[in-house]
Amino acid sequence: MKNNFFIVIEGIDASGKTGLIELLKSQLELEQNSSIKNYFGEKIYFTSEPYGPNKETKYSQLSSLIFSNCFSSVSEAFLFLAMRSDHLFNFIIPKLQENSLIFCDRYYLSTLAYQAYLKKVELDLLDSNMKYISKGTKPLVTFVLQISKEEHSKHKSHKREDNKYDSVNSFSYDSLVSAYDWAIQHLRESGEEIVLIPSSLSWEEKAQLVISYIERLIAK
Template sequence: MFITLEGGEGSGKSTQLRLLTEALARAGAPHLCTREPGGTPEAESIRALLVEGEANQWDAYTETLLFMAARVDHVRKVILPALREGTLVICDRFMDSTFAYQGAGKGVEEDFLHLLHRFTLEDFRPDLTLILDIDPEEGLRRAQARRGHETRFEAMDMEFHHRVRAAFLTIARHEPQRCAVIDASAAQEAVHREIMEHLRQRGMAA
């Protein structure tokens, strides 16, 4: 099974990923925790180009293609082999971030993104996507307090972050069987309990 965590900046994905993997480890469930962009040495090199630097240093289409190059490498070398072995894979961001950030956020046409995904990954998609939803202003406050500096995406204007949030919620409405929206403004443990409940409902956790 393939689970992805999605959400805007400061939504707590990294924390929830850690809590989830700790719970799975306690249960003795074989699992792999990974992230996008990244997950392989080559994809991590691309990540360094994408995450740091000036907010608008990349054209939206160039940025999209870099993300997709990292994703294809990650899926083929890490995610698919693990899934074939029966390992539960949990990934911090995946395709929905591309539709939200590069699509809604930066104006890359949705049809182009769908075509790019089909051409490179065919119909491969997560079994469950947990969307951690938070008001962008609060999320950015959290993110910047945690890191002390802005990443490229945190430095984008507030309208960008509101478009990203709206896109994630739209994806969830269109794919309710795959996506679950979780209030990320709640306490960490409350968010974790809700995540575990979604996994139990789908037979992914005891």
């Protein structure tokens, strides 16, 4: 898709995805970052999975069913894919067709990490269904927040998280890192752009890394 400014923010549980997105919202209003605002105007949108752009009721209801742990791993995966299909065709794709900029908290990388690697759902099953529902729509780039084991433990102990994806899918730090490393490799081998955000950067530097990437693209 032409002008596919679809940006995904990923990372393991408690890595700061939601916080980074909130910071991006405020940083994009600054004069120093006006080139992005001037390019897209009001067509800058923020959304998330599995809840959509406005924590829509239909997604929340389905998510509650998934997080009740009463489904098999395969059934859970198909429910997530069903919500993604709806999210794509009712929000993401229409906005991209308007040449909008979209930031999404979680996407297919999380599916690969949780459903394929950690819950052992067949990879080919996920890939084929994802290919079918996306109709060629892929993120322009996926940014992955890195976090040290010490920082992860600290963040987990102080975390207040509305998104139950992390709290219900409770895996160790080492398991999550292995899962995300595997998922990153798979997407890179599939030709997708993945950019790692080092944990050593300040939050302002992390946000600026994302903003600078977009600025370079719109300047071409």
